[in-house]
Amino acid sequence: MQTIQANNYQVLFNEKGYEYLNSILLPQKYSKLFILVDENTSNYCLPHFLSQLAIEMEIEIIELEAGEEHKNIETCLQIWHSLTELGGDRKSIILNLGGGVITDLGGFIACTFKRGIDFINIPTTLLSMVDASIGGKNGVDLGNLKNQIGIIREPKAVIIDTHFLETLPGEQMRSGFAEMLKHGLIFDKIYWDNLKNLSDLSTDDLDTLIHQSIVIKNEIVSQDLTENGIRKALNFGHTLGHAIESYFLENENKKSLLHGEAIAIGMILESFISKEKGLLTSEEHHEIKYILSDIYDAVSFNQNDIKNCIDLLIYDKKNEFGTVQFALLDKIGHCKINETCENELIYKAFEDYKS
Structure with a gap:
């Protein structure tokens, strides 16, 4: 390599x-x-x-x-x-x-x-x-x-x-794979298309895909080390994903989620938000939801869970001046940063996830 x-x-x-x-x-x-x-x-x-x-x-x-x-x-x-x-x-x-x-x-x-x-x-x-x-x-x-x-x-x-x-272990491989999928979604549609056909991948393919994923992250970080601009695109799926991960980590009644498992949920939710804000087509949202739901097990959320996750958003390190910041998709392979979102739309995203 x-x-x-x-x-x-x-x-x-x-x-x-x-x-x-x-x-x-x-x-x-x-x-x-x-x-x-x-x-x-x-x-x-x-x-x-x-x-x-x-x-x-x-x-x-x-x-x-x-x-x-x-x-x-x-x-x-x-x-x-x-x-x-x-x-x-x-x-x-x-x-x-x-x-x-x-x-x-x-x-x-x-x-x-x-x-x-x-x-x-x-x-x-x-x-x-x-x-x-x-x-x-x-x-x-x-x-x-x-x-x-x-x-x-x-x-x-x-x-x-x-x-x-x-x-x-397999669950740890899937956890890492979520970040690779994210790299395709925010930066490179061809890379996303290659990743979504998991059954066709060999061990040699995996080495090449890992290399490509690092190239993508490095390309973004090299332009913006301190996260004042384009590096924020790497946060797609992480605003809600980190809140979900934190909530499940602290709650004794919940099984803790691996990072990638939580980020996969976050990407499904934030792709729905992208669609509702007119940035992403319905077809693209459904593709993302279908691919991720096929790889990662569904997680159950009740209304209290959702409220607690939303309450945790204010502590997200990406927030500025008390405003929750999202990185959303405006098409597969491209990201839009510094987007805001009302709580009502977040609730709708969870309802869509549960469906």
Whole structure:
């Protein structure tokens, strides 16, 4: 796979990624090497990853409990203490080996420890390969509110090794696939058309599609790192999707949703809103709803659930001056940012989803 050049770093694939790592992880360049993992990546990914390293540095492994519920400041405090106790200094480097929680949280820790040390993301899930590890967003949740505390700073590199996907559960693959579908919907109709024919895809096709998805996200982010304009298009499906994800995460009576599962619902809802605002045709909305509903299980919402999700919208980090901001579609492959929406229309979108 061809290396992708981002603003200040490269996204390297498979063997090229390990060649790069082995060339820079030198004792004269870095004083300490830390690898951040969770319990899943420690078991399933770390042995393969370590086997690819040909370095003479001592390695310290820091392992976390797995799950979005641990992506918080309390976990950061534990890791900052661990880095200090293990002799971390300003010439240390952190390798974030894991899914979106690890790359988000690990990047935030690296950006704030000793006022900032180098970090490299090695994503091990489809979601983190095509989304979380790319673009320089690093952060943690505040209670159940997604990504409220964070910083934008790009990694030194991102290494994509698709070998890790061989041990990834099917529901995690579908979660990541939602972000790939989003990239097609907001930016490239041909890419969307290729993705929607899942039954025809091979393993080699998946590698190519992952590469294309990263190209799309990088193309958008490279124009607008700090999200003042076009980068807001990446929020399609996320305004309502994040509210749904947060509500299900905090509610003991609800089964927590994976990020992509919540975003898929958000994309269905926000495509309906796009249609009702005259931006998207009925045919396009029905196509989106049909494709996503075929891939992702339906989730039940009662009126109280909907109200609570809408109440959470005000905390969305994309809001400006107290106004909820949406990225909506004005056709498949093109997005319109800074759109507003009345609560009545959101309720209608949920009714359409339930139908």
